[in-house]
Amino acid sequence: MAGKIKIAVVGGGLAGLAATMKIAEAGYEVDLLSVVPVKRSHSVCAQGGINGAVNTKGEGDSPAKHFDDTVYGGDFLANQPPVQKMCEMAPSIIYLFDRMGVPFSRTKEGLLDFRRFGGTLHHRTAFAGASTGQQLLYALDEQVRRFETDGKVNKFEGWEMLSLVLDDHQVCRGLIAMNLQTLELKEFSADAVIMATGGPGLIFGKSTNSMVCTGSAVSACYQQGAKYANGEFIQVHPTSIPGEDKLRLMSESARGEGGRVWVPRNTDDKRNPKDIPETERQYFLEEKYPAYGNLVPRDIATREIFQVCIEGHGVGGENQVYLDLTHIPAETLDRKLGAILEIYEMFVGDDPRHVPMRIFPGVHYSMGGLWVDFEQRTNIPGLFAAGECDYSIHGANRLGANSLVSCVYGGFVAAPNAIDYAKNVERKNTETNGVHATELRRQQEINLQIIKNKGSENQYKLHEEMGKWMTDNVTVVRYNDRLKATDEKLLELQDRFKRISINDSNLWATQAVPHARQLKNMLELARVITLGALQRDESRGAHYKPDFPNRDDERFLKTTIAEWSAEEPILSYEAVDIGLIEPRKRDYSKGGKKEGKQPQETLRLAEQAAASGLPVKEGADQIREGGYDQKPENLSGAKIWSQEKGELIDPETEAETRVQQGKDIDAAGGKQTDER
Amino acid sequence: MSEANGHKEKPRLTNPPKTIDFRISRRERLGAQQYTETFEIPYRKNLNVISALMEIRKNPVTKEGKQTTPPVWDMNCLEQVCGICTMVIDGRVRQSCSALVDDLLIGSGGNTITLEPMSKFPNVRDLQVDRTRMFNHLKQVQAWVELDGTHDLGAGPTMTQAVQQERYAYSRCMTCGCCLEACPQYHDDNYIGPQAIAQARYQNMHPTGKSTIDERLNGLMGEDGITNCGNAQNCVQVCPMSIPLTRAIYETNRDITFNALFGWLRK
Ligand SMILES: Cc1cc2nc3c(=O)[nH]c(=O)nc-3n(C[C@H](O)[C@H](O)[C@H](O)COP(=O)(O)OP(=O)(O)OC[C@H]3O[C@@H](n4cnc5c(N)ncnc54)[C@H](O)[C@@H]3O)c2cc1C
Numbered sequence: 023m024a025g026k027i028k029i030a031v032v033g034g035g036l037a038g039l040a041a042t043m044k045i046a047e048a049g050y051e052v053d054l055l056s057v058v059p060v061k062r063s064h065s066v067c068a069q070g071g072i073n074g075a076v077n078t079k080g081e082g083d084s085p086a087k088h089f090d091d092t093v094y095g096g097d098f099l100a101n102q103p104p105v106q107k108m109c110e111m112a113p114s115i116i117y118l119f120d121r122m123g124v125p126f127s128r129t130k131e132g133l134l135d136f137r138r139f140g141g142t143l144h145h146r147t148a149f150a151g152a153s154t155g156q157q158l159l160y161a162l163d164e165q166v167r168r169f170e171t172d173g174k175v176n177k178f179e180g181w182e183m184l185s186l187v188l189d190d191h192q193v194c195r196g197l198i199a200m201n202l203q204t205l206e207l208k209e210f211s212a213d214a215v216i217m218a219t220g221g222p223g224l225i226f227g228k229s230t231n232s233m234v235c236t237g238s239a240v241s242a243c244y245q246q247g248a249k250y251a252n253g254e255f256i257q258v259h260p261t262s263i264p265g266e267d268k269l270r271l272m273s274e275s276a277r278g279e280g281g282r283v284w285v286p287r288n289t290d291d292k293r294n295p296k297d298i299p300e301t302e303r304q305y306f307l308e309e310k311y312p313a314y315g316n317l318v319p320r321d322i323a324t325r326e327i328f329q330v331c332i333e334g335h336g337v338g339g340e341n342q343v344y345l346d347l348t349h350i351p352a353e354t355l356d357r358k359l360g361a362i363l364e365i366y367e368m369f370v371g372d373d374p375r376h377v378p379m380r381i382f383p384g385v386h387y388s389m390g391g392l393w394v395d396f397e398q399r400t401n402i403p404g405l406f407a408a409g410e411c412d413y414s415i416h417g418a419n420r421l422g423a424n425s426l427v428s429c430v431y432g433g434f435v436a437a438p439n440a441i442d443y444a445k446n447v448e449r450k451n452t453e454t455n456g457v458h459a460t461e462l463r464r465q466q467e468i469n470l471q472i473i474k475n476k477g478s479e480n481q482y483k484l485h486e487e488m489g490k491w492m493t494d495n496v497t498v499v500r501y502n503d504r505l506k507a508t509d510e511k512l513l514e515l516q517d518r519f520k521r522i523s524i525n526d527s528n529l530w531a532t533q534a535v536p537h538a539r540q541l542k543n544m545l546e547l548a549r550v551i552t553l554g555a556l557q558r559d560e561s562r563g564a565h566y567k568p569d570f571p572n573r574d575d576e577r578f579l580k581t582t583i584a585e586w587s588a589e590e591p592i593l594s595y596e597a598v599d600i601g602l603i604e605p606r607k608r609d610y611s612k613g614g615k616k617e618g619k620q621p622q623e624t625l626r627l628a629e630q631a632a633a634s635g636l637p638v639k640e641g642a643d644q645i646r647e648g649g650y651d652q653k654p655e656n657l658s659g660a661k662i663w664s665q666e667k668g669e670l671i672d673p674e675t676e677a678e679t680r681v682q683q684g685k686d687i688d689a690a691g692g693k694q695t696d697e698r
Numbered sequence: 699m700s701e702a703n704g705h706k707e708k709p710r711l712t713n714p715p716k717t718i719d720f721r722i723s724r725r726e727r728l729g730a731q732q733y734t735e736t737f738e739i740p741y742r743k744n745l746n747v748i749s750a751l752m753e754i755r756k757n758p759v760t761k762e763g764k765q766t767t768p769p770v771w772d773m774n775c776l777e778q779v780c781g782i783c784t785m786v787i788d789g790r791v792r793q794s795c796s797a798l799v800d801d802l803l804i805g806s807g808g809n810t811i812t813l814e815p816m817s818k819f820p821n822v823r824d825l826q827v828d829r830t831r832m833f834n835h836l837k838q839v840q841a842w843v844e845l846d847g848t849h850d851l852g853a854g855p856t857m858t859q860a861v862q863q864e865r866y867a868y869s870r871c872m873t874c875g876c877c878l879e880a881c882p883q884y885h886d887d888n889y890i891g892p893q894a895i896a897q898a899r900y901q902n903m904h905p906t907g908k909s910t911i912d913e914r915l916n917g918l919m920g921e922d923g924i925t926n927c928g929n930a931q932n933c934v935q936v937c938p939m940s941i942p943l944t945r946a947i948y949e950t951n952r953d954i955t956f957n958a959l960f961g962w963l964r965k
């Protein structure tokens with residue numbers, strides 16, 4: 023072995039840059055490939071912030087609680103050990119970004135400020151204005167540029183990865199990529215490859231994702247034998263702004279800063295929203311979930327908004343509800359949410375400081391992705407994955423602001439493991455036995471085929487059709503008959519794909535060839551998502567079937583694994599590692615979010631924390647004896663919004679009101695979703 | 699932004715045309731001849747330039763009925779935060795994803811919208827340009843904080859809200875190139891330009907970043923350096939992120955003067 027090792031990182035979002043930085047810092051050479059210049063990666067879109075239990079507000083927050091919130095928010099579908107590791111690492115990740123110069127929002131004292139996000143009762147989210155992802159990505163971009171200047175990183179921007187190079191033993195030896203200007207194909211041999219290519223939002227046509235988020239590269243790996251896990255878990259963001267070209271996100275921080283979701287009680291109410299008195303507005307989230315109010319986790323918020331609209335109670339009977347910030351002073355809004363309000367103003371034309379915004383749910387995030395073990399290794403030796411393109415952290419549902427931290431964590435774990443692997447892998451004669459050339463030729467032929475094809479189908483129309491079917495049938499509410507019909511549709515589209523003809527005779531910098539290739543890969547992944555959903559006869563996290571409204575741990579507390587075959591994805595199920603926190607019912611409408619075996623569980627957590635050498639912070643206890651239901655030592659920070667006038671009240675009183683109101687809802691016939 | 703009393707509504711297009719003409723600059727490849735083609739699409743509400751381009755791309759036939767190649771342009775975030783989709787629209791450089799058709803029609807009073815690539819960068823094809831040089835400018839000014847390492851070393855330096863807010867303003871630069879396109883002094887990459895100066899300023903303001911201020915200023919003192927600025931202030935006017943560019947130029951000049959005067963004292 024010995025000698026120089028070379029690692030290829032595919033994707034320059036947060037995960038890819040995090041991995042690249044670590045590898046370069048360790049002194050090894052990296053080829054970094056990205057479709058767009060890395061500074062323009064999708065991660066710039068993240069607005070709300072990044073989670074880490076730094077506990078600056080004296081709320082007794084701790085990594086253990088972050089861990090619990092994440093696992094609970096993910097409806098127990100995530101393997102727990104990596105989640106725990108991530109939550110332990112999170113505070114140091116935030117500090118590192120702070121040292122790299124990210125202009126995080128500050129307290130008066132000059133310390134990092136934190137805000138509260140969905141799915142937690144703690145102020146745990148560090149943020150830089152309302153464009154956190156942009157600043158985090160830029161900080162990594164700057165560091166990687168430093169290493170590039172030192173010759174450690176070779177950037178290949180404007181190159182699209184097409185496939186892996188596998189040797190006869192299915193070991194990854196590098197990859198093939200295409201230059202998007204010249205359509206030149208090139209082999210990148212590498213001792214290890216890290217995939218960090220982000221999410222697959224474009225499978226749903228319009229989503230909140232950026233236009234490079236096709237999932238195409240990951241689909242290519244899947245078609246070459248990589249396992250794809252939990253594909254059916256697609257998060258739909260409760261609050262997006264419907265647009266012609268995409269769905270623009272209205273960050274959850276709009277709810278975090280006190281935004282209230284409502285519809286007129288009377289659907290025919292044509293009045294200007296400002297003229298509708300409080301009593302004639304239905305704040306449906308606050309009514310149903312008094313403790314969390316507008317901050318219920320996003321899957322619940324999404325379904326409630328979706329439900330209200332499909333029952334015909336949306337504003338003006340259309341698919342939209344109000345997200346109202348007008349009760350908050352404009353300066354506060356500008357300071358805390360400036361960037362996202364500008365987005366709304368820019369793309370809709372109304373000023374959300376004075377007019378309630380109109381929003382509707384939009385496809386946002388894929389919890390599913392390449393299967394990885396706890397060291398970010400896929401099942402293909404030499405292939406690693408990190409970031410949104412792996413499945414590991416978020417289970418059945420991702421909590422707000424948990425993705426950025428999981429991307430960086432994934433990159434930080436993948437990097438040393440890839441180095442280790444690359445140092446030890448046997449290379450034999452892979453350089454000379456022609457596997458690279460063979461794969462290059464195979465990809466060349468696919469290109470030629472696409473260019474040669476002359477049929478009557480239009481690739482962009484096929485894409486639209488796929489998007490519409492997937493959005494209508496495989497998002498918020500899923501029915502088995504419609505899922506079956508969708509799969510049939512996908513098969514039909516795959517067939518019609520063979521008859522597309524690219525409408526660009528100029529192959530220089532053409533977008534038609536790359537798009538055709540992406541479309542083919544998206545169709546493959548769409549089937550994984552659809553069939554995974556079809557087989558999972560339960561409701562869990564973001565996956566909701568009215569015909570199977572309950573979580574079924576007996577049958578489905580399992581990771582869905584899809585493996586490619588020429589006919590259809592082969593699905594199997596793998597047990598979830600739930601050794602640290604025992605699954606409990608996920609119910610944000612009740613008093614605490616804790617029920618049942620709380621004390622034992624807390625004890626186990628405490629032992630776990632002690633054993634793992636969790637740093638014990640000064641101030642409030644990290645783990646309270648007797649569970650979280652106990653009164654916190656310091657109430658000053660642990661305030662939550664009251665559903666009344668948006669004023670702050672303490673959680674004790676809140677819990678009681680909420681339990682009472684929860685009972686009222688139950689008495690009034692209850693709602694199915696309360697049971698979940 | 700918001701006004702103290704009541705809110706200002708944007709003017710609305712009251713009398714939309716039936717169809718819109720897009721006059722699009724075409725170029726087959728780097729170095730090839732530039733020409734123009736016009737595409738007609740039906741008016742719809744809520745169109746932006748990108749959705750119009752998407753519509754054209756689906757079936758690229760010119761207004762005269764000639765089958766042609768689809769126009770090529772760059773896009774990614776569609777939220778005006780990645781900077782990739784920048785082009786010259788009706789003579790003004792801006793992001794095409796945030797250019798609403800209604801606003802453009804109100805602005806011009808007609809039913810034609812003109813799309814051209816930025817003129818100061820190599821034109822790859824149609825509306826696509828290559829801005830690699832802007833990233834090289836960032837290397838030249840060492841626009842990063844020099845770290846001891848990325849291992850866990852605890853929290854960063856404390857910072858007042860005022861400094862944080864000032865830095866935040868600079869941190870939003872998305873390397874879109876509008877400022878260079880508009881700067882009368884910038885052509886043939888003769889001048890490093892306001893983007894890089896502002897990013898140098900951004901790093902110089904950071905308590906740790908300060909320690910390498912000399913290297914950064916050095917990057918700005920060459921032939922292509924800060925002295926090229928003629929203070930025309932076009933850059934601030936076109937910057938979509940409202941980066942305080944002229945302030946950065948002023949303050950950096952001040953730092954350079956200070957360094958020239960007192961630099962030897964520190965040696
Ligand atoms: C609007 C919006 C707001 C969000 N807000 C938050 C938030 O507040 N907090 C939070 O935690 N999360 C948030 N998220 C989620 C989070 O932004 C993403 O999950 C995260 O940025 C993904 O990062 P990544 O590194 O995995 O991939 P990305 O940033 O998507 O990067 C993917 C990279 O892969 C490259 N790539 C793709 N395919 C190929 C290929 N074939 N060949 C070569 N390169 C390729 C791309 O060029 C890009 O560089 C938000 C998401 C959206 C859509």
Ligand code: SF4
Pocket residue numbers: 870871872873874875876877878892893896936937938939940941943
């Ligand atoms: S300074 Fe403004 S105009 Fe110039 S590149 Fe940055 S964001 Fe664009």
Ligand code: SF4
Pocket residue numbers: 880881882883884891892926927928929930931932933934943944947
């Ligand atoms: S102020 Fe300087 S940098 Fe800005 S446009 Fe004018 S000459 Fe160019």
Ligand code: FES
Pocket residue numbers: 772773774775776777778779780781782783784793794795796
């Ligand atoms: S597409 Fe990102 S700025 Fe327009």
